[in-house]
Amino acid sequence: MTPKPKSLVTPRTDPRAYLYLVLTTLMWGANTVAGQIAIGQVSPMALTALRWLFVCVILAVVARKDLVADWPALKPKLPSLLLMGVLGFTGFNALFYLAAHFTSAVNVAIIQGAIPVFVFLGAYVAFGTRIGFGQMGGIALAMAGVLFVTVKGDFSIIQTLGFNFGDLLMLIAVILYGGYTVALRNRPKTTDLGFFTIMAMAAFATSLPLVAIEAATGRFQPPTITGWIVTLWIAVFPSLLSQLFFLRGVAMIGPGRAGIFVNLVPIFGAAMAVGILGEPFGWYDSVGLVLVIGGIALAQRR
Numbered sequence: 307m308t309p310k311p312k313s314l315v316t317p318r319t320d321p322r323a324y325l326y327l328v329l330t331t332l333m334w335g336a337n338t339v340a341g342q343i344a345i346g347q348v349s350p351m352a353l354t355a356l357r358w359l360f361v362c363v364i365l366a367v368v369a370r371k372d373l374v375a376d377w378p379a380l381k382p383k384l385p386s387l388l389l390m391g392v393l394g395f396t397g398f399n400a401l402f403y404l405a406a407h408f409t410s411a412v413n414v415a416i417i418q419g420a421i422p423v424f425v426f427l428g429a430y431v432a433f434g435t436r437i438g439f440g441q442m443g444g445i446a447l448a449m450a451g452v453l454f455v456t457v458k459g460d461f462s463i464i465q466t467l468g469f470n471f472g473d474l475l476m477l478i479a480v481i482l483y484g485g486y487t488v489a490l491r492n493r494p495k496t497t498d499l500g501f502f503t504i505m506a507m508a509a510f511a512t513s514l515p516l517v518a519i520e521a522a523t524g525r526f527q528p529p530t531i532t533g534w535i536v537t538l539w540i541a542v543f544p545s546l547l548s549q550l551f552f553l554r555g556v557a558m559i560g561p562g563r564a565g566i567f568v569n570l571v572p573i574f575g576a577a578m579a580v581g582i583l584g585e586p587f588g589w590y591d592s593v594g595l596v597l598v599i600g601g602i603a604l605a606q607r608r
Contacts, residue, residue: 323558326551327567335574337544338415339582340536341406348533350403351513351520353540354396356529358510360541365506369499376500383494384504390493391508394486395549399509400516401479408472410585413455415575417476419598420452421568424484432488444604451597452477459590487564490556498553506545569599 344353365373373380380387405414423445429435437445455473493501520526529537556564572595579585 323555327555327564328570330548330551330555331567331570332574333543333548334418334571335415335578337540338411338418338575339578340540340544341403341414342411342583344403344533344536345407348529348537349520349525349527350407351400351516352526352528353403353537354400355510355513355517356537357399357541357545358395358506358513360538361506361545362510364546365499365503369503372497372500373503376496379494379496380500380504387504388508390486390489391505392512393482395505395509396512397482398479398486400513401475401482405472405475405479409470409476411579411583412576412585412587412591413473414476415579416455416572416591416594416598417452417473418480418575419569419572420448421480421484421487423448424481425487428484428488433491440604444601446601447604448598448601451594451601454590454597455594459593487556498550502550502553569603572598
């Protein structure tokens with residue numbers, strides 16, 4: 307019997323898929339806390355650029371052979387890879403750290419849990435993936451949860467358009483990352499390290515104009531000692547290890563099924579925000595968290 311290709315092994319036969327994706331979401335949840343700690347220690351665009359600079363330096367040491375071997379497959383795809391890097395890495399992270407200045411880590415974590423919704427919708431738009439009634443109901447439920455957190459349970463805000471600016475930034479960020487996750491379906495057939503190295507280089511290059519704008523507007527702040535520690539931690543864990551784990555998980559079980567693990571981000575992130583930062587957990591956060599997780603669970607089940 308011909309062995310099943312490694313990329314097609316399901317988590318039922320290879321439990322590593324579960325491990326990779328749980329560790330990914332744990333680090334993403336911790337990143338919401340790191341984003342709050344970084345406030346006043348390093349400006350958002352400087353943090354975005356430095357995290358990818360550190361990642362590129364690390365990859366220059368550990369991924370050179372993979373990049374050379376994968377270059378023939380990567381070179382024709384450079385324009386699309388640049389776009390993926392802008393969506394999933396530069397755009398998402400810049401908005402993520404900027405949102406932390408205007409909203410709580412709890413809100414950031416819960417809204418980030420809506421990424422699977424946009425993966426479902428993006429797969430439908432890009433590939434015509436069918437969405438059943440159960441999935442539509444789950445998507446609607448999850449979006450209701452995000453909206454509930456955004457308006458803090460006060461729907462009169464919708465009439466006055468008085469949304470929290472940070473929540474809106476975070477919502478745009480998760481839309482971008484949903485697009486990136488869908489695009490992984492057509493990633494080049496290369497090693498994870500070779501592919502990720504190009505993405506990290508694209509993220510660093512496209513973050514530099516944002517730093518220039520930040521400096522020109524007088525908002526640039528170089529890292530303090532705490533800022534350097536936070537930046538280095540973000541580079542190693544949420545930037546490097548988590549993205550490699552996520553790529554491996556997506557390769558093993560597909561973007562739709564892997565995306566469902568993002569449901570763990572609001573759980574991990576909210577718990578750490580309350581436990582480490584001492585942030586309050588409002589009743590609207592509880593309702594929104596239940597709606598988001600329940601909606602995505604329904605969409606995946608159906």
